[in-house]
Amino acid sequence: MALTRFERFVVWVLRGAGGMLFAVFQLLAPRRGSERSARRLPPITNPLLRVPAMQLARMIRRREVTSVEVVQAYIDRIQEINPLINAMVKDRFPSALQEAAQVDKLIEEETGGEDVLEDRLPLLGVPFTVKEAFTLQGMPNSTGLVTRRGVISATDAPPVALLKRAGAIPLGVTNCSELCMWLESHNHLYGITNNPYDLERIPGGSSGGEGSILGGAGSVIGVGSDVGGSIRIPAFFNGVFGHKPTSGKMHCVVSNVGQFPPATGQQPGFLCTGPMCRYAQDLVPMLRVMGGHQTDRLSLLSEVDLKSLRFFSVAHDGGSLLVSPVDRQLVLAQRRVVERLEADLGVEVQQLKLPQLKYSFQIWSAMMGAPGKDGKQPTSFAELMADHGTKVWPLWEMAKWTVGLSKHTMAAIGLALVEMFQRSHPTEFIIQQKESLQRDLEELLGTDGVLLYPSHPQLAPKHHHPLFTPFNFSYTGVFNILGLPVTQCPLGLSTEGLPLGLQLVVGKQQDRLSLATAVYLEKAFGGWREPGTTTIEAT
Numbered sequence: 001m002a003l004t005r006f007e008r009f010v011v012w013v014l015r016g017a018g019g020m021l022f023a024v025f026q027l028l029a030p031r032r033g034s035e036r037s038a039r040r041l042p043p044i045t046n047p048l049l050r051v052p053a054m055q056l057a058r059m060i061r062r063r064e065v066t067s068v069e070v071v072q073a074y075i076d077r078i079q080e081i082n083p084l085i086n087a088m089v090k091d092r093f094p095s096a097l098q099e100a101a102q103v104d105k106l107i108e109e110e111t112g113g114e115d116v117l118e119d120r121l122p123l124l125g126v127p128f129t130v131k132e133a134f135t136l137q138g139m140p141n142s143t144g145l146v147t148r149r150g151v152i153s154a155t156d157a158p159p160v161a162l163l164k165r166a167g168a169i170p171l172g173v174t175n176c177s178e179l180c181m182w183l184e185s186h187n188h189l190y191g192i193t194n195n196p197y198d199l200e201r202i203p204g205g206s207s208g209g210e211g212s213i214l215g216g217a218g219s220v221i222g223v224g225s226d227v228g229g230s231i232r233i234p235a236f237f238n239g240v241f242g243h244k245p246t247s248g249k250m251h252c253v254v255s256n257v258g259q260f261p262p263a264t265g266q267q268p269g270f271l272c273t274g275p276m277c278r279y280a281q282d283l284v285p286m287l288r289v290m291g292g293h294q295t296d297r298l299s300l301l302s303e304v305d306l307k308s309l310r311f312f313s314v315a316h317d318g319g320s321l322l323v324s325p326v327d328r329q330l331v332l333a334q335r336r337v338v339e340r341l342e343a344d345l346g347v348e349v350q351q352l353k354l355p356q357l358k359y360s361f362q363i364w365s366a367m368m369g370a371p372g373k374d375g376k377q378p379t380s381f382a383e384l385m386a387d388h389g390t391k392v393w394p395l396w397e398m399a400k401w402t403v404g405l406s407k408h409t410m411a412a413i414g415l416a417l418v419e420m421f422q423r424s425h426p427t428e429f430i431i432q433q434k435e436s437l438q439r440d441l442e443e444l445l446g447t448d449g450v451l452l453y454p455s456h457p458q459l460a461p462k463h464h465h466p467l468f469t470p471f472n473f474s475y476t477g478v479f480n481i482l483g484l485p486v487t488q489c490p491l492g493l494s495t496e497g498l499p500l501g502l503q504l505v506v507g508k509q510q511d512r513l514s515l516a517t518a519v520y521l522e523k524a525f526g527g528w529r530e531p532g533t534t535t536i537e538a539t
Protein backbone atom coordinates (compact mmCIF):
# COMPACT_ATOMS: atom_id res chain seq x y z
CA MET A 1 0.00 0.00 0.00
CA ALA A 2 1.27 3.47 -0.89
CA LEU A 3 0.11 5.67 1.96
CA THR A 4 -1.00 4.46 5.36
CA ARG A 5 -4.21 5.83 6.84
CA PHE A 6 -2.14 8.01 9.14
CA GLU A 7 -0.08 9.39 6.22
CA ARG A 8 -3.29 10.20 4.33
CA PHE A 9 -4.56 11.98 7.43
CA VAL A 10 -1.32 14.00 7.61
CA VAL A 11 -1.73 14.98 3.92
CA TRP A 12 -5.27 16.21 4.55
CA VAL A 13 -4.20 18.15 7.65
CA LEU A 14 -1.35 19.73 5.67
CA ARG A 15 -3.69 20.64 2.84
CA GLY A 16 -6.15 22.19 5.26
CA ALA A 17 -3.40 24.15 7.01
CA GLY A 18 -2.00 25.21 3.61
CA GLY A 19 -5.47 26.37 2.52
CA MET A 20 -5.89 28.45 5.67
CA LEU A 21 -2.42 29.97 5.33
CA PHE A 22 -3.21 30.80 1.72
CA ALA A 23 -6.44 32.54 2.74
CA VAL A 24 -4.50 34.63 5.28
CA PHE A 25 -1.83 35.35 2.63
CA GLN A 26 -4.51 36.53 0.19
CA LEU A 27 -6.01 38.84 2.80
CA LEU A 28 -2.67 40.36 3.78
CA ALA A 29 -0.93 40.46 0.39
CA PRO A 30 -0.41 44.06 -0.73
CA ARG A 31 -2.86 45.09 -3.47
CA ARG A 32 -0.43 46.32 -6.08
CA GLY A 33 -2.34 44.62 -8.89
CA SER A 34 -3.90 47.74 -10.31
CA GLU A 35 -0.52 49.35 -10.92
CA ARG A 36 1.59 46.34 -11.92
CA SER A 37 -0.94 44.45 -14.03
CA ALA A 38 -1.98 47.63 -15.83
CA ARG A 39 1.59 47.88 -17.11
CA ARG A 40 2.17 45.86 -20.23
CA LEU A 41 5.18 45.10 -22.32
CA PRO A 42 5.52 47.58 -25.19
CA PRO A 43 4.73 46.10 -28.62
CA ILE A 44 7.56 44.85 -30.84
CA THR A 45 8.46 47.46 -33.42
CA ASN A 46 11.61 46.00 -34.97
CA PRO A 47 10.77 43.12 -37.37
CA LEU A 48 14.21 41.57 -36.78
CA LEU A 49 12.89 40.47 -33.37
CA ARG A 50 10.40 38.19 -35.12
CA VAL A 51 12.98 36.20 -37.08
CA PRO A 52 14.12 32.72 -35.93
CA ALA A 53 17.80 32.41 -34.98
CA MET A 54 18.82 30.18 -37.90
CA GLN A 55 17.15 32.53 -40.35
CA LEU A 56 18.93 35.50 -38.75
CA ALA A 57 22.23 33.63 -39.17
CA ARG A 58 21.44 33.09 -42.88
CA MET A 59 20.52 36.76 -43.36
CA ILE A 60 23.75 37.85 -41.64
CA ARG A 61 25.87 35.49 -43.80
CA ARG A 62 24.17 36.78 -46.93
CA ARG A 63 24.75 40.37 -45.80
CA GLU A 64 21.02 41.10 -45.89
CA VAL A 65 21.45 42.48 -42.38
CA THR A 66 24.53 43.09 -40.24
CA SER A 67 25.20 41.34 -36.95
CA VAL A 68 25.52 44.81 -35.37
CA GLU A 69 21.94 45.62 -36.46
CA VAL A 70 20.61 42.37 -34.99
CA VAL A 71 22.53 42.68 -31.72
CA GLN A 72 21.49 46.35 -31.40
CA ALA A 73 17.82 45.40 -32.00
CA TYR A 74 17.96 42.94 -29.08
CA ILE A 75 19.83 45.39 -26.83
CA ASP A 76 17.15 48.02 -27.52
CA ARG A 77 14.38 45.53 -26.72
CA ILE A 78 16.05 44.40 -23.49
CA GLN A 79 16.54 48.00 -22.38
CA GLU A 80 12.86 48.60 -23.07
CA ILE A 81 11.42 45.53 -21.29
CA ASN A 82 13.91 44.63 -18.57
CA PRO A 83 12.76 47.38 -16.17
CA LEU A 84 9.36 45.61 -16.29
CA ILE A 85 10.39 41.96 -16.14
CA ASN A 86 13.79 42.01 -14.35
CA ALA A 87 14.98 39.01 -16.37
CA MET A 88 18.54 39.97 -17.38
CA VAL A 89 20.65 40.49 -14.29
CA LYS A 90 23.96 41.43 -15.90
CA ASP A 91 24.59 42.48 -19.47
CA ARG A 92 27.69 42.68 -21.64
CA PHE A 93 26.26 44.97 -24.31
CA PRO A 94 29.45 46.93 -25.23
CA SER A 95 31.44 43.68 -25.73
CA ALA A 96 28.54 42.11 -27.66
CA LEU A 97 28.47 45.08 -30.06
CA GLN A 98 32.25 44.88 -30.55
CA GLU A 99 32.02 41.15 -31.29
CA ALA A 100 29.16 41.80 -33.74
CA ALA A 101 31.32 44.37 -35.57
CA GLN A 102 34.11 41.75 -35.83
CA VAL A 103 31.60 39.27 -37.27
CA ASP A 104 30.52 41.77 -39.91
CA LYS A 105 34.16 42.38 -40.81
CA LEU A 106 34.84 38.63 -41.06
CA ILE A 107 31.86 38.17 -43.39
CA GLU A 108 33.01 41.12 -45.49
CA GLU A 109 36.43 39.49 -45.89
CA GLU A 110 35.27 35.85 -46.31
CA THR A 111 35.99 34.58 -49.81
CA GLY A 112 34.99 30.93 -49.33
CA GLY A 113 31.28 31.68 -49.80
CA GLU A 114 28.21 31.26 -47.61
CA ASP A 115 28.44 27.47 -47.32
CA VAL A 116 31.86 27.59 -45.67
CA LEU A 117 30.56 29.97 -43.02
CA GLU A 118 27.37 27.96 -42.47
CA ASP A 119 29.35 24.80 -41.95
CA ARG A 120 31.95 26.23 -39.58
CA LEU A 121 29.89 28.89 -37.81
CA PRO A 122 26.19 28.03 -38.05
CA LEU A 123 25.14 30.74 -35.54
CA LEU A 124 27.54 33.45 -36.69
CA GLY A 125 26.45 36.87 -35.44
CA VAL A 126 23.28 35.73 -33.64
CA PRO A 127 22.77 36.97 -30.05
CA PHE A 128 21.87 34.62 -27.17
CA THR A 129 21.29 34.72 -23.41
CA VAL A 130 22.46 32.42 -20.60
CA LYS A 131 20.99 31.42 -17.24
CA GLU A 132 23.18 32.96 -14.53
CA ALA A 133 23.79 29.52 -12.98
CA PHE A 134 26.18 28.78 -15.90
CA THR A 135 29.64 30.22 -16.21
CA LEU A 136 30.02 32.83 -18.93
CA GLN A 137 33.43 34.47 -18.94
CA GLY A 138 33.43 37.85 -17.18
CA MET A 139 29.85 37.47 -15.90
CA PRO A 140 28.58 36.71 -12.36
CA ASN A 141 27.78 33.13 -11.39
CA SER A 142 25.96 33.36 -8.05
CA THR A 143 22.81 31.28 -8.69
CA GLY A 144 21.02 33.77 -6.47
CA LEU A 145 23.16 33.26 -3.35
CA VAL A 146 23.96 36.55 -1.63
CA THR A 147 27.22 35.04 -0.34
CA ARG A 148 28.34 34.42 -3.94
CA ARG A 149 28.05 38.10 -4.83
CA GLY A 150 31.22 38.98 -6.67
CA VAL A 151 31.90 35.48 -8.06
CA ILE A 152 32.90 36.21 -11.65
CA SER A 153 33.40 33.42 -14.18
CA ALA A 154 36.88 32.99 -15.60
CA THR A 155 35.77 30.49 -18.25
CA ASP A 156 32.70 29.41 -20.20
CA ALA A 157 30.58 26.34 -19.37
CA PRO A 158 31.05 23.83 -22.25
CA PRO A 159 27.60 24.38 -23.87
CA VAL A 160 28.12 28.16 -23.69
CA ALA A 161 31.61 27.77 -25.19
CA LEU A 162 30.19 25.64 -28.02
CA LEU A 163 27.53 28.26 -28.83
CA LYS A 164 30.24 30.93 -28.89
CA ARG A 165 32.42 28.71 -31.07
CA ALA A 166 29.47 28.41 -33.49
CA GLY A 167 29.57 32.21 -33.79
CA ALA A 168 26.74 33.17 -31.40
CA ILE A 169 27.21 36.32 -29.29
CA PRO A 170 26.19 36.34 -25.59
CA LEU A 171 24.24 39.41 -24.47
CA GLY A 172 24.28 38.69 -20.74
CA VAL A 173 23.03 36.42 -17.97
CA THR A 174 19.49 35.95 -16.66
CA ASN A 175 17.91 35.44 -13.26
CA CYS A 176 17.09 32.08 -11.65
CA SER A 177 15.73 30.68 -8.41
CA GLU A 178 18.00 30.53 -5.38
CA LEU A 179 20.26 27.50 -6.01
CA CYS A 180 18.06 26.58 -9.02
CA MET A 181 15.51 24.89 -6.80
CA TRP A 182 12.14 26.58 -7.00
CA LEU A 183 9.29 27.43 -9.36
CA GLU A 184 9.72 31.18 -8.92
CA SER A 185 12.84 33.06 -10.11
CA HIS A 186 13.48 35.08 -6.99
CA ASN A 187 16.50 35.67 -4.78
CA HIS A 188 17.89 38.40 -2.52
CA LEU A 189 20.71 39.28 -4.90
CA TYR A 190 18.74 40.24 -8.00
CA GLY A 191 15.13 40.34 -6.82
CA ILE A 192 12.09 38.85 -8.48
CA THR A 193 11.51 38.19 -12.20
CA ASN A 194 8.08 38.79 -13.77
CA ASN A 195 6.15 36.98 -16.46
CA PRO A 196 5.96 39.06 -19.68
CA TYR A 197 2.30 38.02 -20.24
CA ASP A 198 1.24 39.30 -16.82
CA LEU A 199 3.72 41.07 -14.58
CA GLU A 200 1.80 39.91 -11.51
CA ARG A 201 2.67 36.31 -12.32
CA ILE A 202 5.76 34.14 -12.10
CA PRO A 203 7.91 33.25 -15.11
CA GLY A 204 8.61 29.86 -13.53
CA GLY A 205 11.93 28.49 -12.37
CA SER A 206 14.59 27.82 -12.18
CA SER A 207 15.49 29.14 -15.68
CA GLY A 208 12.79 31.81 -15.24
CA GLY A 209 14.93 34.72 -16.42
CA GLU A 210 15.53 32.86 -19.69
CA GLY A 211 11.84 32.05 -20.06
CA SER A 212 10.82 35.65 -19.36
CA ILE A 213 13.34 37.32 -21.66
CA LEU A 214 12.52 34.89 -24.49
CA GLY A 215 8.76 35.28 -24.02
CA GLY A 216 9.15 39.08 -24.01
CA ALA A 217 11.20 38.95 -27.27
CA GLY A 218 14.35 40.21 -25.54
CA SER A 219 16.19 37.12 -26.79
CA VAL A 220 15.68 34.52 -29.49
CA ILE A 221 17.71 31.59 -28.11
CA GLY A 222 19.01 30.79 -24.64
CA VAL A 223 20.65 28.21 -22.39
CA GLY A 224 18.74 26.56 -19.53
CA SER A 225 19.10 23.60 -17.19
CA ASP A 226 16.55 21.20 -15.76
CA VAL A 227 16.64 18.70 -12.89
CA GLY A 228 12.93 18.86 -12.10
CA GLY A 229 11.40 21.01 -14.83
CA SER A 230 13.61 24.10 -14.83
CA ILE A 231 13.68 24.35 -18.64
CA ARG A 232 10.13 23.12 -19.26
CA ILE A 233 8.24 25.05 -16.56
CA PRO A 234 9.60 28.49 -17.61
CA ALA A 235 9.21 27.57 -21.28
CA PHE A 236 5.56 26.71 -20.55
CA PHE A 237 4.76 29.78 -18.42
CA ASN A 238 6.36 32.12 -21.00
CA GLY A 239 4.99 30.49 -24.14
CA VAL A 240 8.30 29.39 -25.69
CA PHE A 241 9.96 26.09 -26.62
CA GLY A 242 12.37 24.16 -24.43
CA HIS A 243 14.00 20.77 -24.68
CA LYS A 244 15.25 18.53 -21.90
CA PRO A 245 17.51 16.08 -23.75
CA THR A 246 17.89 12.38 -22.99
CA SER A 247 19.70 12.05 -19.65
CA GLY A 248 21.34 9.42 -17.49
CA LYS A 249 25.02 8.83 -16.77
CA MET A 250 25.47 6.81 -19.97
CA HIS A 251 23.27 9.00 -22.14
CA CYS A 252 24.10 12.63 -21.23
CA VAL A 253 23.88 14.66 -24.44
CA VAL A 254 24.76 18.21 -23.38
CA SER A 255 27.50 18.68 -20.77
CA ASN A 256 26.36 19.80 -17.31
CA VAL A 257 29.82 21.04 -16.39
CA GLY A 258 30.19 24.72 -15.48
CA GLN A 259 27.00 25.28 -13.55
CA PHE A 260 26.38 26.01 -9.89
CA PRO A 261 25.41 24.10 -7.84
CA PRO A 262 27.00 20.95 -9.23
CA ALA A 263 24.86 17.80 -9.12
CA THR A 264 25.87 15.17 -6.53
CA GLY A 265 24.67 11.69 -5.44
CA GLN A 266 22.55 10.33 -8.28
CA GLN A 267 21.59 13.78 -9.52
CA PRO A 268 24.14 13.90 -12.40
CA GLY A 269 21.91 11.28 -14.06
CA PHE A 270 18.84 13.54 -13.76
CA LEU A 271 20.25 17.01 -14.54
CA CYS A 272 20.04 18.21 -18.15
CA THR A 273 21.31 21.26 -19.96
CA GLY A 274 19.29 22.21 -23.01
CA PRO A 275 18.05 24.82 -25.44
CA MET A 276 15.22 27.31 -24.87
CA CYS A 277 13.97 29.33 -27.84
CA ARG A 278 11.06 31.19 -29.40
CA TYR A 279 10.92 29.22 -32.66
CA ALA A 280 10.71 25.43 -32.90
CA GLN A 281 12.99 25.28 -35.95
CA ASP A 282 15.90 26.52 -33.76
CA LEU A 283 15.71 23.58 -31.33
CA VAL A 284 17.59 20.99 -33.41
CA PRO A 285 20.41 23.29 -34.60
CA MET A 286 20.90 24.58 -31.04
CA LEU A 287 20.95 21.09 -29.58
CA ARG A 288 23.48 19.98 -32.20
CA VAL A 289 25.76 22.89 -31.33
CA MET A 290 25.36 22.58 -27.55
CA GLY A 291 25.90 18.82 -27.52
CA GLY A 292 28.66 18.67 -30.13
CA HIS A 293 29.57 15.09 -31.16
CA GLN A 294 27.40 13.63 -28.39
CA THR A 295 24.37 14.42 -30.53
CA ASP A 296 25.58 12.16 -33.39
CA ARG A 297 23.83 9.21 -31.76
CA LEU A 298 20.50 11.06 -31.76
CA SER A 299 20.33 11.16 -35.60
CA LEU A 300 18.86 14.63 -35.30
CA LEU A 301 19.09 15.26 -39.02
CA SER A 302 17.20 12.19 -40.17
CA GLU A 303 13.73 12.87 -41.52
CA VAL A 304 10.79 12.09 -39.17
CA ASP A 305 7.57 10.88 -40.77
CA LEU A 306 4.97 11.99 -38.22
CA LYS A 307 2.30 9.82 -39.85
CA SER A 308 4.26 6.70 -38.96
CA LEU A 309 4.52 7.57 -35.25
CA ARG A 310 2.32 6.22 -32.46
CA PHE A 311 0.79 8.92 -30.25
CA PHE A 312 -0.49 8.53 -26.68
CA SER A 313 -2.22 11.02 -24.41
CA VAL A 314 -2.28 10.94 -20.61
CA ALA A 315 -4.58 13.63 -19.21
CA HIS A 316 -3.32 13.80 -15.61
CA ASP A 317 -1.18 12.11 -12.94
CA GLY A 318 -4.03 9.94 -11.66
CA GLY A 319 -4.93 12.17 -8.73
CA SER A 320 -1.95 12.67 -6.44
CA LEU A 321 -3.18 14.10 -3.13
CA LEU A 322 -0.31 16.56 -3.12
CA VAL A 323 -0.81 18.06 -6.57
CA SER A 324 -3.48 20.43 -7.98
CA PRO A 325 -5.96 19.11 -10.54
CA VAL A 326 -5.17 20.03 -14.16
CA ASP A 327 -6.68 23.38 -15.23
CA ARG A 328 -9.67 22.97 -17.57
CA GLN A 329 -8.10 25.16 -20.25
CA LEU A 330 -5.06 22.88 -20.31
CA VAL A 331 -7.27 19.81 -20.58
CA LEU A 332 -9.02 21.40 -23.56
CA ALA A 333 -5.74 22.45 -25.18
CA GLN A 334 -4.45 18.87 -24.96
CA ARG A 335 -7.73 17.62 -26.43
CA ARG A 336 -7.38 20.03 -29.34
CA VAL A 337 -3.90 18.65 -30.04
CA VAL A 338 -5.29 15.10 -30.11
CA GLU A 339 -8.05 16.14 -32.55
CA ARG A 340 -5.61 17.99 -34.77
CA LEU A 341 -3.11 15.08 -34.89
CA GLU A 342 -5.91 12.69 -35.79
CA ALA A 343 -7.35 14.99 -38.46
CA ASP A 344 -4.07 16.08 -40.06
CA LEU A 345 -1.97 12.94 -39.79
CA GLY A 346 -4.62 10.25 -39.87
CA VAL A 347 -3.20 8.69 -36.69
CA GLU A 348 -5.20 7.41 -33.75
CA VAL A 349 -4.11 8.93 -30.47
CA GLN A 350 -4.49 6.39 -27.69
CA GLN A 351 -5.80 7.72 -24.34
CA LEU A 352 -3.99 6.12 -21.41
CA LYS A 353 -3.71 6.10 -17.64
CA LEU A 354 -0.37 5.46 -15.94
CA PRO A 355 -1.18 4.87 -12.26
CA GLN A 356 2.44 5.12 -11.14
CA LEU A 357 2.44 8.83 -12.09
CA LYS A 358 0.47 9.43 -8.91
CA TYR A 359 3.77 8.99 -7.05
CA SER A 360 5.72 11.39 -9.26
CA PHE A 361 6.71 13.68 -6.38
CA GLN A 362 7.73 10.82 -4.12
CA ILE A 363 9.77 9.24 -6.95
CA TRP A 364 11.51 12.55 -7.72
CA SER A 365 12.31 13.52 -4.14
CA ALA A 366 13.43 10.04 -3.10
CA MET A 367 15.78 9.65 -6.07
CA MET A 368 17.15 13.21 -5.79
CA GLY A 369 18.09 12.49 -2.18
CA ALA A 370 19.47 8.99 -2.80
CA PRO A 371 23.17 8.22 -2.36
CA GLY A 372 25.33 7.82 -5.44
CA LYS A 373 26.96 4.56 -6.60
CA ASP A 374 29.88 5.37 -4.29
CA GLY A 375 27.47 5.35 -1.33
CA LYS A 376 27.91 9.10 -0.75
CA GLN A 377 24.85 11.19 0.07
CA PRO A 378 24.25 14.20 -2.19
CA THR A 379 25.30 17.57 -0.79
CA SER A 380 22.42 18.76 1.37
CA PHE A 381 20.44 21.85 0.41
CA ALA A 382 21.35 23.45 3.77
CA GLU A 383 25.05 22.97 2.93
CA LEU A 384 24.57 24.44 -0.54
CA MET A 385 22.82 27.45 1.00
CA ALA A 386 25.95 28.05 3.08
CA ASP A 387 27.97 27.74 -0.16
CA HIS A 388 30.33 25.08 1.10
CA GLY A 389 30.72 26.68 4.47
CA THR A 390 29.14 24.61 7.19
CA LYS A 391 25.35 24.54 6.92
CA VAL A 392 22.54 26.99 7.46
CA TRP A 393 20.13 26.20 10.29
CA PRO A 394 16.67 26.34 8.73
CA LEU A 395 14.78 27.24 11.92
CA TRP A 396 17.22 30.03 12.73
CA GLU A 397 16.98 31.29 9.12
CA MET A 398 13.19 31.18 9.39
CA ALA A 399 13.32 33.30 12.55
CA LYS A 400 15.66 35.78 10.81
CA TRP A 401 13.35 35.81 7.75
CA THR A 402 10.35 36.86 9.81
CA VAL A 403 12.20 40.03 10.83
CA GLY A 404 13.68 40.63 7.37
CA LEU A 405 17.24 39.60 8.29
CA SER A 406 17.71 36.42 6.26
CA LYS A 407 19.70 36.44 3.01
CA HIS A 408 17.58 33.55 1.78
CA THR A 409 14.13 33.29 0.24
CA MET A 410 11.26 31.64 2.09
CA ALA A 411 11.24 28.87 -0.55
CA ALA A 412 14.91 27.99 0.05
CA ILE A 413 14.46 28.01 3.82
CA GLY A 414 11.35 25.84 3.45
CA LEU A 415 13.24 23.34 1.29
CA ALA A 416 16.06 23.13 3.85
CA LEU A 417 13.46 22.57 6.56
CA VAL A 418 11.65 19.81 4.65
CA GLU A 419 14.98 18.15 3.88
CA MET A 420 15.53 17.61 7.62
CA PHE A 421 12.66 15.11 7.60
CA GLN A 422 13.60 13.33 4.39
CA ARG A 423 14.69 9.68 4.43
CA SER A 424 18.21 9.04 3.19
CA HIS A 425 17.15 6.03 1.09
CA PRO A 426 14.05 5.61 -1.12
CA THR A 427 11.50 3.12 0.21
CA GLU A 428 11.05 -0.22 -1.54
CA PHE A 429 7.56 0.84 -2.62
CA ILE A 430 8.82 3.99 -4.37
CA ILE A 431 11.65 2.10 -6.09
CA GLN A 432 9.07 -0.39 -7.38
CA GLN A 433 6.82 2.40 -8.67
CA LYS A 434 9.74 4.07 -10.40
CA GLU A 435 10.94 0.87 -12.01
CA SER A 436 7.52 -0.19 -13.18
CA LEU A 437 6.83 3.29 -14.63
CA GLN A 438 10.21 3.20 -16.40
CA ARG A 439 9.45 -0.25 -17.84
CA ASP A 440 5.92 0.66 -18.93
CA LEU A 441 6.97 3.91 -20.58
CA GLU A 442 10.01 2.49 -22.34
CA GLU A 443 7.91 -0.39 -23.69
CA LEU A 444 5.11 1.94 -24.71
CA LEU A 445 7.25 4.57 -26.43
CA GLY A 446 9.89 2.32 -28.00
CA THR A 447 11.54 4.08 -30.93
CA ASP A 448 8.38 5.53 -32.48
CA GLY A 449 6.08 6.66 -29.65
CA VAL A 450 5.22 10.21 -28.50
CA LEU A 451 3.37 10.81 -25.23
CA LEU A 452 1.32 13.99 -24.69
CA TYR A 453 1.30 15.00 -21.01
CA PRO A 454 0.43 18.29 -19.21
CA SER A 455 3.45 20.46 -18.47
CA HIS A 456 2.09 21.60 -15.12
CA PRO A 457 -1.39 21.45 -13.60
CA GLN A 458 -1.82 25.24 -13.55
CA LEU A 459 -1.25 28.22 -15.83
CA ALA A 460 1.49 30.63 -14.68
CA PRO A 461 0.55 31.32 -11.02
CA LYS A 462 0.65 34.70 -9.30
CA HIS A 463 3.85 35.62 -7.47
CA HIS A 464 4.48 33.58 -4.29
CA HIS A 465 1.49 31.26 -4.87
CA PRO A 466 3.73 28.20 -5.49
CA LEU A 467 4.56 28.35 -1.76
CA PHE A 468 1.09 26.82 -1.34
CA THR A 469 1.34 24.34 -4.23
CA PRO A 470 4.99 23.26 -4.00
CA PHE A 471 4.47 19.75 -5.39
CA ASN A 472 2.97 20.76 -8.75
CA PHE A 473 6.38 20.64 -10.42
CA SER A 474 6.21 16.81 -10.23
CA TYR A 475 4.45 16.82 -13.64
CA THR A 476 7.88 17.65 -15.08
CA GLY A 477 10.20 16.24 -12.39
CA VAL A 478 9.30 12.61 -12.87
CA PHE A 479 10.79 12.56 -16.40
CA ASN A 480 14.19 13.68 -15.09
CA ILE A 481 14.32 10.57 -12.95
CA LEU A 482 13.30 8.39 -15.89
CA GLY A 483 15.92 10.02 -18.14
CA LEU A 484 13.42 10.47 -20.98
CA PRO A 485 13.77 13.38 -23.40
CA VAL A 486 10.92 15.91 -23.33
CA THR A 487 10.10 18.90 -25.53
CA GLN A 488 7.96 21.69 -24.11
CA CYS A 489 5.64 23.12 -26.74
CA PRO A 490 3.45 26.29 -26.56
CA LEU A 491 -0.20 26.02 -27.69
CA GLY A 492 -1.63 29.55 -27.84
CA LEU A 493 -3.08 31.62 -25.02
CA SER A 494 -5.74 31.13 -22.33
CA THR A 495 -8.76 33.37 -21.77
CA GLU A 496 -6.57 35.43 -19.38
CA GLY A 497 -3.92 35.77 -22.11
CA LEU A 498 -1.53 33.31 -20.44
CA PRO A 499 0.44 30.69 -22.40
CA LEU A 500 -1.00 27.20 -22.78
CA GLY A 501 1.32 24.29 -23.52
CA LEU A 502 2.13 20.60 -23.43
CA GLN A 503 5.03 18.19 -22.80
CA LEU A 504 6.00 15.79 -25.59
CA VAL A 505 7.75 12.79 -24.04
CA VAL A 506 9.65 10.21 -26.12
CA GLY A 507 11.89 7.19 -25.61
CA LYS A 508 15.57 7.52 -24.69
CA GLN A 509 17.70 8.91 -27.53
CA GLN A 510 14.57 9.50 -29.63
CA ASP A 511 14.76 13.27 -29.10
CA ARG A 512 14.22 13.90 -32.81
CA LEU A 513 10.61 12.61 -32.53
CA SER A 514 9.46 15.16 -29.95
CA LEU A 515 11.46 17.90 -31.68
CA ALA A 516 9.77 17.15 -35.02
CA THR A 517 6.34 17.02 -33.34
CA ALA A 518 7.04 20.45 -31.82
CA VAL A 519 7.76 21.88 -35.29
CA TYR A 520 4.43 20.46 -36.52
CA LEU A 521 2.51 21.80 -33.49
CA GLU A 522 4.07 25.23 -33.96
CA LYS A 523 2.56 25.33 -37.45
CA ALA A 524 -0.77 23.99 -36.25
CA PHE A 525 -1.17 26.21 -33.15
CA GLY A 526 0.91 29.29 -33.93
CA GLY A 527 3.85 28.74 -31.53
CA TRP A 528 5.09 31.73 -29.53
CA ARG A 529 2.73 34.75 -29.40
CA GLU A 530 3.70 38.32 -28.74
CA PRO A 531 2.65 39.20 -25.15
CA GLY A 532 -0.29 41.53 -24.86
CA THR A 533 -1.26 41.69 -28.51
CA THR A 534 -2.51 38.23 -29.35
CA THR A 535 -5.98 36.91 -30.02
CA ILE A 536 -7.18 34.65 -27.26
CA GLU A 537 -8.58 31.29 -28.31
CA ALA A 538 -9.26 29.19 -25.26
CA THR A 539 -12.92 28.66 -24.38
Ligand SMILES: CCCCCCCC/C=C\CCCCCCCC(N)=O
Binds near residue numbers: 183205225415473
Ligand atom coordinates in the same frame (compact mmCIF):
# COMPACT_ATOMS: atom_id res chain seq x y z
C1 LIG B 1 8.02 27.01 1.88
C2 LIG B 1 7.49 25.82 1.24
C3 LIG B 1 8.52 24.76 0.97
C4 LIG B 1 7.87 23.42 0.90
C5 LIG B 1 8.76 22.45 0.22
C6 LIG B 1 7.99 21.26 -0.26
C7 LIG B 1 8.84 20.31 -1.01
C8 LIG B 1 8.86 20.57 -2.47
C9 LIG B 1 10.10 20.02 -3.01
C10 LIG B 1 10.77 20.52 -4.01
C11 LIG B 1 10.40 21.65 -4.86
C12 LIG B 1 11.42 21.81 -5.93
C13 LIG B 1 10.94 22.54 -7.12
C14 LIG B 1 11.93 22.30 -8.22
C15 LIG B 1 11.63 23.05 -9.47
C16 LIG B 1 12.59 22.79 -10.58
C17 LIG B 1 13.98 22.39 -10.20
C18 LIG B 1 14.94 22.32 -11.37
N1 LIG B 1 16.15 22.86 -11.17
O1 LIG B 1 14.69 21.72 -12.38
